[in-house]
Amino acid sequence: MNASRLGFHPQRVSDGSAVIGGAMWLAIVVGGPFRRLELLLLLAPLVLVPLLLGMIPAEGGREASSRWYWCAVLGQPIGALLVTASFALDHGVLAGMLIVPWGAVTLSMALWGLERLLPRGLEPLSELSIDAGLLYITVGSCWLLISRLGMNPLGFGDPIVFFTGIHFHYAGFVLPLLAGIAGRALSNGVWRRIYTFSVVTIVFGPGLIAAGITLSPLVEVVAVTALTVGVVAFALVTLLAIVPSRTNRFQQAALTVSSLAIAASMVFAFGYGLSEFLGRTLAGLQIGTMVAFHGHLNALGFALCGAVGWRVAVPASYSVCHAPFSSLTADGRVGADYLERNGIVGPLSPSGQMDDLAAYDRPDFDSGAVHPAIRTFYEHTAEYELRYKATWHPGFRTGARLAKRLTMRIEQLDLPVGANSQRTDSQIVDIDDSVDGRTGVRAWIRTDTETGNAVFVAAYATHKHDGETYMNIGLPLPWCNLSALLWMDTIETDVDSAGIRLSSRTRDEQGNEGLYLITPHLPVRLPMCEDFRVWPASVDAPQAPTTLRTDDTALVAQHEMWLFGQQFLTIQYAIEHVGSTNESPESKRRS
Incomplete structure (x- = not known):
């Protein structure tokens, strides 16, 4: 009504x-x-x-x-x-x-x-x-x-x-x-x-x-x-x-x-x-x-x-987030074949999480200051392979082991619990915008190099709010999805070019950032936040991870997550450039 x-x-x-x-x-x-x-x-x-x-x-x-x-x-x-x-x-x-x-x-x-x-x-x-x-x-x-x-x-x-x-x-x-x-x-x-x-x-x-x-x-x-x-x-x-x-x-x-x-x-x-x-x-x-x-x-x-x-004289009200959210959901399983299984593959052939980093430019963020290797990664993500190591913090390890049984079954957000590092292949696939509900949507599908099982299936898009462009990510889950609205900023390095930071942390102004569970009835803002930082492998930044670096590492990254203000997960990445292809993981294994 x-x-x-x-x-x-x-x-x-x-x-x-x-x-x-x-x-x-x-x-x-x-x-x-x-x-x-x-x-x-x-x-x-x-x-x-x-x-x-x-x-x-x-x-x-x-x-x-x-x-x-x-x-x-x-x-x-x-x-x-x-x-x-x-x-x-x-x-x-x-x-x-x-x-x-x-x-x-x-x-x-x-x-x-x-x-x-x-x-x-x-x-x-x-x-x-x-x-x-x-x-x-x-x-x-x-x-x-x-x-x-x-x-x-x-x-x-x-x-x-x-x-x-x-x-x-x-x-x-x-x-x-x-x-x-x-x-x-x-x-x-x-x-x-x-x-x-x-x-x-x-x-x-x-x-x-x-x-x-x-x-x-x-x-x-x-x-x-x-x-x-x-x-x-x-x-x-x-x-x-x-x-x-x-x-x-x-x-x-x-x-x-x-x-x-x-x-x-x-x-x-x-x-x-x-x-x-x-x-x-x-x-x-x-x-x-x-x-x-x-x-x-x-x-x-x-x-x-x-x-x-x-x-x-009534004071102005706080503006509730009305960002466009992905409508993608799954049945009992997501998996690497999620798009094909549901018939939502689009006609285009994107190669990165975004077409142009300059879409995020604003008065206090200049994409031209970002290191060229980082820009290439975001615009040509399919050309990179990721090695990563997940560390669950004390108090959350038992929950992570229990959650692992579910994430393995649905093949989504399937992070390791042990201390060993793992390797994933990347694939970028166009998504039919009319099904997702947003514009310019593409999926980043990451699969375990050894098993071929999906580790991460996410639909990437952008939206603007008050003149600022947000990265708008939707991860399909059974009968709902997890959506992340992230703002972008630069981080200083010891070289002329800057690193990059993506975050859902709330700032002073009324922004759209946050993590949301998108249900059939309404979005639910979760008491969680995340930070994702990326540096060129050549820099010596205080927070840049070093444990996974090799001679082939082009970039390093660190992903941190908090629940009710308590950090529960840290993921370290070594990102390697492996070629200018966008083959499916199955094709890569056959070759």
């Missing part, structure tokens, strides 16, 4: 719903039969949820066309209205059934959050915070449903069940979203580091508090303490770094009130949590006091003022 094509604009729809919901909420406050806590809860679905939903997508961004996003935006008014109707009834089946549509709305929000999170990964933290809020609110709707049904799971009374529902609508949803939106407006520096700490506690704090309520008072008080410190830190960052950077006076005033309110609110929450842990009341902090101070400060002071304040 693409409601924007029907003339709906997400921010206008959400703003309209928030205005109507605000009028309804005020009418209920004046003449409705609801208690104070119920009124504070109703403020979230009627006003805060639509107001915040409209601020998340980038202006004109693709994520605003997500079917899950539009299910949430268009379903929110109905769900909020039925939640309000539920509180006009006594606890029971009918009151609970009226909550179900709101549960469907929050489920759509959670699915949209996953749709945002998986292709982007855990960074930046501002967007992770927003995604956490979109996921947490589903927990709030579940507890709200349980409360309205009149159920008391785990022996909890209705107040605790209802408070948990409110907790996940405010601390679980509104707080992470406002923290995420604020983070978009914060530049790098010391305040950014404090913000990082605060967001980590905001993202994980609500879940830990809920676990503490269920499992242990000690866990609860530790979680409340951590969240209190984190939220107060966030309030300070907003007051001292973000508010002065905004130019609208109304926005400055609203964000100031919001920050002061949440700081004061968390002091009450900490005092109440400590009272519960010690088993005695401190400074008169009983449940009634919590409702009167903590609840109102959170809902009206922090949440409402913060949402209205940010709506005046």
